Amino acid sequence: MSSVTQIAPTPVAPVVTRPTRRRRVRKAAWNLLGVIVFLVMVFPVYWMIATAFKPGHDILSYTPQWIPTHPTLSNFHDATHMPFFWDAAKNSLIVVSIVVALSLVLAFLAALALAKFRFYGRRPFIVLILGVQMVPLAALIIPLYIMMSRLNDVKGVNHVLGVDKLGGVIAMYLTFVLPFAVWTLRGFLLGVPKELEESAMVDGTTRFGAFVRILLPLVGPGLVATSIFAFIQAWNEFIIAYVFLHTPQKQTLMVWLASFTTLRGTDWGPLMAGATLCSLPVIVFFLLVQRRIAFGLTAGAVKG
């Protein structure tokens, strides 16, 4: 009983030096672990880029060549001159831009409703949004394919939706981008004090005007995070595109990349060059928008 109230003895001088050394060792260990993780993550990317610049015999050599000694651009030339590369690039861009744009608009409006209005069934809806993200995609592919293929016969929508239509793939992508986007944006919207829109409304805007003029700029970081997520998801997606798009002219870049692997083997050089090219847009997009994520814009709205 009495031990509970005991106060720890003040450390004496020699004890003080030991923790600093131990702390330094521990810090070094963590740093080492960090470097290892970094290398593991970066190596495949490096290997992809390095391979893209190697001539064919260097790629298949049994002594690994860490740095391309005879760098060449021929792989890139081969890749971009493969059939359907530009079709695939165009298709990917169409799919990605529509998915990003639609998901931002729809997710913002849905998140607005969830964060700012009370309505019947709001709570089940929120639970549903969380729940659908737990369903494995692979389990859905066949039912979705059957559903989509039936849409091919429905007059009016079969210009846009259906199997072997970019619209069908876009709709599929939205089904798994939207729940996440709505959830993320809702969190950002909840962080904006409601007095800001109220103040805007008193100042002379409509309710919707307050959303657009005040809330929208304030959830900028959330929109950026969401758009990056949507971009990466739609750009990198393979299975759905592979299953749903049959005609080579309609395939996306990821499906096109798979065409390097044939029954007669894999053409590694052009494949790696193609993969390098395919990863560029994601990196560029991320670099363009990432600076807006960093800081919270709501600072100073209300008493800090």
Place this chain on the structure above:
Amino acid sequence: MAEIQFIHVSKVYGGDTPAVRDLNLEVNEGEFVVLVGPSGCGKTTALRMVAGLEEITEGEIRIGDRVVNDLPPRERDIAMVFQNYALYPHKSVYENLAFGLRMRKVPKAEQKRRVEEIARVLGLGEMLNRRPAQLSGGQRQRVAMGRAIVREPKAFLMDEPLSNLDAKLRVQMRAEIARIQQALKVTTVYVTHDQVEAMTMGDRVAVMRDGKLQQVDTTQRLYDAPANLFVASFVGSPPMNLFEAGVRRDNGRLLCRVGDSQFELPADLAAARPALGEYAGRRIAVGIRPEDVREASGWDGARLRGRILLVESLGSEQLVHIEIAAAPLERSDLVDIAAQPPGPSLGVGELEQAVTLLGRFDRHLLLSPGEAVEVAIDPRLLHFFDLETGVAVPSAVDAPVAAGVAG
């Protein structure tokens, strides 16, 4: 500028929680009215209903000669200052000030002229390009005020605009807001839970409790003639002393019994409050302001014997807690509980029923805890309230607008 009228206004949340009950209040043109009351009394809801941020369940609100019940906030031509200022964080001070003008399609040049003038008046001239995050609390408060003023609205609505400031700045801004309001003569409704703020700022003060308006009057009348026990206990700092007493008629004279001492209620008092006679033979609630409690030597009036519990020196005077024999009020639901002094100290109370009487005494009196003391009370300065309803016993001279606390 316009007057604001609440006509039988009620607000019910979620079907069964009444926030405001049958509120009738008129704020005249150019008048500064403060809504005050403990938290949850409905004052903010009332204000938000004027702004259009809260739907009106029943009744009517008029601004000027328009019924605004169904008008969206932007068409009511009012400006509101929020407790947390609600400055737009992604806009500069200039843009914050100009936002309302821009929304109302005021020409650019006119916007600039008005914003710059307001900024100069409020001492924000140097900060027009800053973001709210780069301002101090006081400066943010000024921007929030400026944003309301620059619009030249029909009325200002202020929702506890000072409660986020530290004590010194609050006193300073209090005076500043009152001065601005007097200069502009704009109808203002100001909500606060701080009765000192309410007393010092408003032309009139409306005291609310549990969604019901208790009393509306000038500060002085509110202090001198509280309509019921709640107002009596809420208004004034330190609060009014309240306790129970017995009233008895003896040979035509009215006698009042507090604890074991008894004194006569003078004939002029009984004449001024004829209803007091009806309490003969019954119990009544009695109140006295701390400044009307005097150390007995040199003063006339009824004597009460007590013992000093605590002496708080305030520099200019001293606040003395005196334990006297008297029955405390049983109905604590009729008073503002937060304002009641703590009960008699533990252990030392050999008195059966004791209440703590607060007295504001001259600073030169030498008093120390534990001492016995005799206080003098002028019966004419006493306040009388019904024990059941809490309503003040009406005075024949000018009957205050009485409103029962309960029900």
